[in-house]
Amino acid sequence: MASTQSRSRSxxxxxxxxxxxxxxxEEHGRRRQGGAQEETENKPELRRGPWTVDEDFTLVNYIADxxxxxxxxxxxxxxxxxxGKSCRLRWLNYLRPDVKxxxxxxxxxxxxxxxxxxWGNRWSKIAQHLPGRTDNEIKNYWRTRxxxxxxxxxxxxxxxxxxxxxxxxxxxxxxDIASADDDHHHLSLLHHQQQAAAAxxxxxxxxxxxxxxxVHLHALSSGMAAATTTSSSSDSLAxxxxxxxxxxxxxxxxxMLMNGGDWAAKEANHQGLWPSSDHDQSAVQVQATxxxxxxxxxxxxxxxxxxxxxxxxxxxxxxxxxxx
DNA sequence: AATGCCTTCAACCGCGGGTGT
DNA sequence: CACACCCGCGGTTGAAGGCAT
Numbered sequence: 494m495a496s497t498q499s500r501s502r503s504x505x506x507x508x509x510x511x512x513x514x515x516x517x518x519e520e521h522g523r524r525r526q527g528g529a530q531e532e533t534e535n536k537p538e539l540r541r542g543p544w545t546v547d548e549d550f551t552l553v554n555y556i557a558d559x560x561x562x563x564x565x566x567x568x569x570x571x572x573x574x575x576x577g578k579s580c581r582l583r584w585l586n587y588l589r590p591d592v593k594x595x596x597x598x599x600x601x602x603x604x605x606x607x608x609x610x611x612w613g614n615r616w617s618k619i620a621q622h623l624p625g626r627t628d629n630e631i632k633n634y635w636r637t638r639x640x641x642x643x644x645x646x647x648x649x650x651x652x653x654x655x656x657x658x659x660x661x662x663x664x665x666x667x668x669d670i671a672s673a674d675d676d677h678h679h680l681s682l683l684h685h686q687q688q689a690a691a692a693x694x695x696x697x698x699x700x701x702x703x704x705x706x707x708v709h710l711h712a713l714s715s716g717m718a719a720a721t722t723t724s725s726s727s728d729s730l731a732x733x734x735x736x737x738x739x740x741x742x743x744x745x746x747x748x749m750l751m752n753g754g755d756w757a758a759k760e761a762n763h764q765g766l767w768p769s770s771d772h773d774q775s776a777v778q779v780q781a782t783x784x785x786x787x788x789x790x791x792x793x794x795x796x797x798x799x800x801x802x803x804x805x806x807x808x809x810x811x812x813x814x815x816x817x
Numbered sequence: 818a819a820t821g822c823c824t825t826c827a828a829c830c831g832c833g834g835g836t837g838t
Numbered sequence: 839c840a841c842a843c844c845c846g847c848g849g850t851t852g853a854a855g856g857c858a859t
Contacts, residue, residue, distance in 0.1 A: 578846090582829080636850095
């Protein structure tokens with residue numbers, strides 16, 4: 494389990510830090526090896542590197558008594574030879590009682606992929622929607638796992654190609670895993686994510702994006718045996734969008750509009766498929782053929798060709814991932 | 818068993834924005 | 839208004855453990 498690994502790593506690091514600490518002159522950023530004996534009488538040097546158990550204990554106790562914030566003052570008052578920054582980071586990323594450790598669940602992975610598609614490298618913003626997860630952890634996850642997959646697929650993690658792979662292949666698969674794991678839980682997470690994003694959309698752009706249609710691509714995760722695209726009205730952000738019991742990718746036309754002109758252009762060329770301008774009444778269903786062909790030949794060929802070109806490698810990676 | 822490469826993640830750094838004086 | 843300080847964010851680094859040879 495990753496949490497065990499983290500803990501063992503942390504304690505080992507702490508032991509090492511206790512044996513050989515590095516200190517830094519905060520004002521000038523100078524780094525030195527060997528630490529305490531090099532302190533000058535005027536300026537107490539600051540420790541850096543891995544935290545010791547004693548330091549953790551001191552910080553946790555101080556925050557328990559006095560609360561967090563004002564980190565530079567806190568570091569001094571607590572008697573820690575650390576910068577305020579370092580204390581803050583240690584607390585937020587590691588010592589905070591509600592920090593969740595261990596591997597990301599399929600739900601969380603799905604949420605990260607979805608939110609990153611929408612917001613890019615806004616790690617702290619993404620982290621706000623994953624309770625107990627820190628921006629640092631999500632960032633590391635992205636860089637080590639997601640970018641690795643992108644590299645193995647020979648494309649950039651920020652490229653349209655990879656984003657499309659996530660939308661059409663990875664996310665449906667994660668939905669599948671999440672469904673098998675806990676159907677209701679992932680629905681509630683997605684619902685939470687939508688509500689949170691909509692609530693935070695006072696700035697308008699997200700509101701606009703969510704005002705656009707939801708597009709549900711059914712059964713892509715099971716090899717595109719069939720696909721159903723549903724576009725519903727603007728107030729379909731709510732959970733009923735997810736209540737039909739099927740396995741699907743949740744891809745929003747508005748999100749596509751937000752994330753690239755290509756999608757906007759594609760959508761403009763496929764009004765029959767994604768009638769995003771249709772913000773009124775009833776949902777529009779576009780049924781793919783049993784062979785997995787979309788009614789739109791261009792999109793069908795593009796999706797299927799892409800899917801065929803990477804699916805083997807992609808699922809193999811998924812299997813590796815599940816074993817972690 | 819020894820060695821070297823790879824992966825992961827805690828921690829650091831620089832920067833920009835906010836706030837107080 | 840200018841300056842200093844603080845805070846938070848995103849990018850990067852380096853150490854430890856895992857794994858392959």
